[in-house]
Amino acid sequence: MPHLRLLTSIAIFGAFVVFVELAYGWSRVLAPWAELSWGLVIVAALLAGLTYVLRTLRLYDYYRPVMRGRFGACLRLTLTHNLLNNLLPMRTGELSFPLLMARYFQVPPLNSVPVLLWFRLMDLHTLGFFALLALGSHALGVGPALALSLMWLATLPLIRRMAPFLIARIEPWEDRRLASLMLRALQALPESPRAFWRAWGWTMGNWAVKLAVFVWVLALFLEAPAPALWLAVIAGDLTSVLPVHGVGGAGTYEAGVMAALLPFGVSAQDALAAAINLHLFLLGSTLVAGALVPWLPATRGET
Template identity: 65%
Template sequence: MPKLRTLLAVVILVAFVVFVEAWFGWRALLSPWREVTPSAILAAALLTLFTYWLRAVRVYDYYRDAMRGRFLVCLRLTLVHNLLNNLLPMRTGELSFPLLMARHFQVPATHSVPVLLWFRLMDLHTLGLFAWLAVGGFVLGWWVALPVAAAWLALLPVARRLAPWLRDALGDPQGGRLRAFAWRAFDALPDSPRAFWRAWGWTFANWLVKLAVFVWVLGLFLEVPSAAAWLAVIAGDLTSVLPVHGVAGAGTYEAGVVAALLPFGVAADAALVAAVNLHLFLLGSAVFGGLLAFALPGGRHGPKED
């Protein structure tokens, strides 16, 4: 099955490249970049790098005891993890996180994998919040969207309070691999309300900046209502959780963006051009961040920075 899924990812990538060349021509599709000023590209790239810093802070804050004084190593880990996550098919890049955590900080996978799962659940919760605000505010008005968003946020403390009860309801953690992993996943939750909300705060800040930057970049190639732009950017990001998608998300990312734009009356051709160029910006930022990681310390037992 893994080989089949990898083959499908390669097939999707090749088919997408061929389709774009036959339908538009890559030269014509990339031509809008000529109208984008270097200052705009630089500003967007720097803000995207800032979101990588926010992600690293979330990890560093959570593992403050294990990482104390080695933030640059944590930042390097985050940049490499992000690069592999964006380039490798089927979310296989996620495997780099437990491997790098074990290599640089001696954190076993039995702890880092549940923590990564917890981070991803926070990411999905935050994306759901922004998606609802974009759609609800546009369709129903803010007087309906904001109370529902507040109720959605209230699920976080409720879920945290229920976590110990749900964990105990699972029974003996020695009762099988799935049950043992579920126990570790519950134990990965922050152990205090303050740590819990700090983790969510870093998550919220990261996604707010990232989505705003990507909405801005999308607007460089396409004029659409702000709700459509926000929903399109979110939809493109959510395609990464699909069971099958192209190498580096090629084809599937664009499909998510286009699918979100079409209900707003955007022409399919214009939507696809904007989606491809937005995706290229995303990949370019990830590659630049990955190259930047080589300039950062990464030794297993390197000296502390403070």
């Protein structure tokens, strides 16, 4: 089965590359890069790099007793995990997180996997907030959209308050996969309210910066309403949870971006070209950040 999934990923990647060449031509799709100011691209890449730091701070803060004084190793772990997650098919890069936590910080998978699930739950919840804000502002206006989004935002601290009740109700079903995942995520909730709010703050800060940067980059390649750009960036990111996608997310990432743009009247050709170039920026920033990994310490005292 794993080999079949890998072959499927490679097939999707190959079919996507051939389709773009036959339908539009890669030279036409990539032509806008020649007209961009590289100063803007560098600034966007630096801001994208800031999101890696924010993600690292979330992890470092959660595991402060274990990671104290080893921020460089924590950043190395985050960049490695991000690199593998964005390049390997079928989210297999997620498997690197518990392995790296055990290798660098001697944190066993039984501890790190539930924390990763909790982080992913916070990520999805935050993406839901921004999606509601973007969609609601387009359909209802800014005021109602903000009210609806804040109501959604309030559900996460509510989940924390109800965690003991939810755990007790889910435990009888823990032999089922979804229930088991939810149970482990709830059990990884920070013990103190302050730790919970800090983790949530790092999550909100990371996604606010990341989405804003990617919306800005997408706007360099495409003229579209702001809600369309925000929803497109969010949809592209959410494709990473699909059970099947191409190597490096090729094809499925673009499909997610296009699915959000087409209802706003953007032509399929313009949407595809913009989605490809946004994806190239994502992969490029991932590779540049990944190139820093060998220069970061892996163990205490390493330079």
